[in-house]
Amino acid sequence: xxxxxxxxxxxxxxxxxxxxESVSTNAIADEMDTKPSSVxxxxxxxxxxxxxxxxxxxxxxxxxxxxxxxxxxxxxxxxWEVFLVExxxxxxxxxxxxxxxxxxxxxxxLIDRLDAHLGFPKHDPHGDxxxxxxxxxxxxxxxxxxxxxxxxxGICVAVKDSSPSFLKFLDKNKIALGxxxxxxxxxxxxxxxxxxxxxxxxxxxNEIASNLYVKMxxxx
Amino acid sequence: xxxxxxxxxxxxxxxxxxxxESVSTNAIADEMDTKPSSVxxxxxxxxxxxxxxxxxxxxxxxxxxxxxxxxxxxxxxxxWEVFLVExxxxxxxxxxxxxxxxxxxxxxxLIDRLDAHLGFPKHDPHGDxxxxxxxxxxxxxxxxxxxxxxxxxGICVAVKDSSPSFLKFLDKNKIALGxxxxxxxxxxxxxxxxxxxxxxxxxxxNEIASNLYVKMxxxx
DNA sequence: CATAATATTTAGTTTAATCTAAATAATTGT
DNA sequence: ACAATTATTTAGATTAAACTAAATATTATG
Numbered sequence: 001x002x003x004x005x006x007x008x009x010x011x012x013x014x015x016x017x018x019x020x021e022s023v024s025t026n027a028i029a030d031e032m033d034t035k036p037s038s039v040x041x042x043x044x045x046x047x048x049x050x051x052x053x054x055x056x057x058x059x060x061x062x063x064x065x066x067x068x069x070x071x072x073x074x075x076x077x078x079x080w081e082v083f084l085v086e087x088x089x090x091x092x093x094x095x096x097x098x099x100x101x102x103x104x105x106x107x108x109x110l111i112d113r114l115d116a117h118l119g120f121p122k123h124d125p126h127g128d129x130x131x132x133x134x135x136x137x138x139x140x141x142x143x144x145x146x147x148x149x150x151x152x153x154g155i156c157v158a159v160k161d162s163s164p165s166f167l168k169f170l171d172k173n174k175i176a177l178g179x180x181x182x183x184x185x186x187x188x189x190x191x192x193x194x195x196x197x198x199x200x201x202x203x204x205x206n207e208i209a210s211n212l213y214v215k216m217x218x219x220x
Numbered sequence: 221x222x223x224x225x226x227x228x229x230x231x232x233x234x235x236x237x238x239x240x241e242s243v244s245t246n247a248i249a250d251e252m253d254t255k256p257s258s259v260x261x262x263x264x265x266x267x268x269x270x271x272x273x274x275x276x277x278x279x280x281x282x283x284x285x286x287x288x289x290x291x292x293x294x295x296x297x298x299x300w301e302v303f304l305v306e307x308x309x310x311x312x313x314x315x316x317x318x319x320x321x322x323x324x325x326x327x328x329x330l331i332d333r334l335d336a337h338l339g340f341p342k343h344d345p346h347g348d349x350x351x352x353x354x355x356x357x358x359x360x361x362x363x364x365x366x367x368x369x370x371x372x373x374g375i376c377v378a379v380k381d382s383s384p385s386f387l388k389f390l391d392k393n394k395i396a397l398g399x400x401x402x403x404x405x406x407x408x409x410x411x412x413x414x415x416x417x418x419x420x421x422x423x424x425x426n427e428i429a430s431n432l433y434v435k436m437x438x439x440x
Numbered sequence: 441c442a443t444a445a446t447a448t449t450t451a452g453t454t455t456a457a458t459c460t461a462a463a464t465a466a467t468t469g470t
Numbered sequence: 471a472c473a474a475t476t477a478t479t480t481a482g483a484t485t486a487a488a489c490t491a492a493a494t495a496t497t498a499t500g
Contacts, residue, residue, distance in 0.1 A: 036447075101325045107321075117308055
């Protein structure tokens with residue numbers, strides 16, 4: 001399994017999770033910053049290896065083994081991210097790039113020991129769940145902040161966009177995972193929100209709210 | 221800089237250190253388990269990049285920047301080995317392979333933080349010195365055990381051969397870095413040695429002794 | 441529903457890294 | 471010193487992963 005093949009599987013997995021339909025070549029090309037013709041080539045190869053199902057002009061779907069492989073790569077990526085933040089004190093906006101490289105290191109033993117060393121973390125620094133060794137991902141009942149109603153309360157548990165610019169924005173505005181947020185008001189016009197977060201009130205745009213996941217608190 | 225290029229520089233550096241003459245294409249091919257013709261190709265490319273000096277039929281020598289690059293890779297390799305042993309409890313015979321992959325991860329910041337996390341180790345688990353960030357390697361006055369005279373005492377500081385089979389042999393025979401060894405007798409016939417190591421006496425072959433580095437103790 | 445727009449594939453090229461086989465240079469031994 | 475051996479390079483082929491441009495299929499629109 002080459003780095004490139006692993007990256008394709010990962011991209012297809014991510015695209016596939018939202019709407020379990022088949023994933024188009026163009027979507028993959030977009031996601032991976034490559035050309036559709038390159039995708040066609042690779043997809044044929046992965047199909048021959050039994051990692052995905054492909055019929056001309058009809059997109060692709062990961063097979064069982066393709067899904068397992070993708071999850072194994074994602075597991076490595078997220079565990080390495082935890083390591084970088086917890087042990088080497090990187091900030092959460094710096095780790096993605098490095099983890100993109102580390103996720104391709106080939107050694108089951110290594111990732112298992114690293115996992116143990118970190119105390120078997122359940123989530124990466126951006127709140128994304130870490131798949132188990134046998135490829136299970138616990139799906140949580142988190143919702144986007146934009147879907148919460150006025151007066152509802154929730155704990156911020158993950159970010160949807162984990163680009164450095166968004167993460168730095170959150171740092172600058174002292175919004176972190178684990179913080180409790182209450183929706184005070186919603187603006188019809190632009191979908192922006194008035195929220196209460198840890199003792200202070202603030203106003204956030206719809207754009208921000210639509211990239212923050214919260215887990216609702218009972219009885220709010 | 222590709223993985224392959226880095227591996228070539230590393231191999232050439234290692235070959236060059238013993239006798240600072242130019243390194244032959246065949247020697248590189250041997251070291252890297254590849255064909256001489258492949259080496260010729262790569263050597264031309266590295267030469268065009270200014271990483272080494274190459275004249276047809278006359279072997280190669282690393283340039284300044286080639287040497288710096290090789291040392292940077294070796295530094296990464298050795299720091300990762302320390303991490304694997306110290307933090308993840310791998311044994312010293314398991315780490316080379318994994319470090320061969322980790323040494324190619326591109327991030328100055330990563331290796332500096334890892335170095336700090338490990339307390340700025342000076343040697344890897346096999347006793348090899350870790351080059352400094354600016355490419356300096358402290359050369360020590362260690363000698364092979366075969367070069368020590370009867371009644372001399374030394375501390376075992378490094379291994380020459382760090383193949384798993386040799387390292388496992390040492391483990392099995394309870395010989396570790398840091399142990400004090402005294403030469404009790406030398407056998408003329410086969411060069412084998414009678415040694416005293418930490419409370420016990422043992423007999424070791426010339427083959428073993430010629431792969432163990434010791435640092436002599438004053439007044440022995 | 442026919443055509444325009446879009447998506448996808450095919451064909452042919454490129455680059456990096458390797459290989460084999462053949463050619464050529466260097467070295468060794470008598 | 472010359473022939474034989476060995477080392478090295480050259481030439482041409484291969485594989486993986488890209489790309490561009492052209493061809494073809496699908497989808498959307500008037």
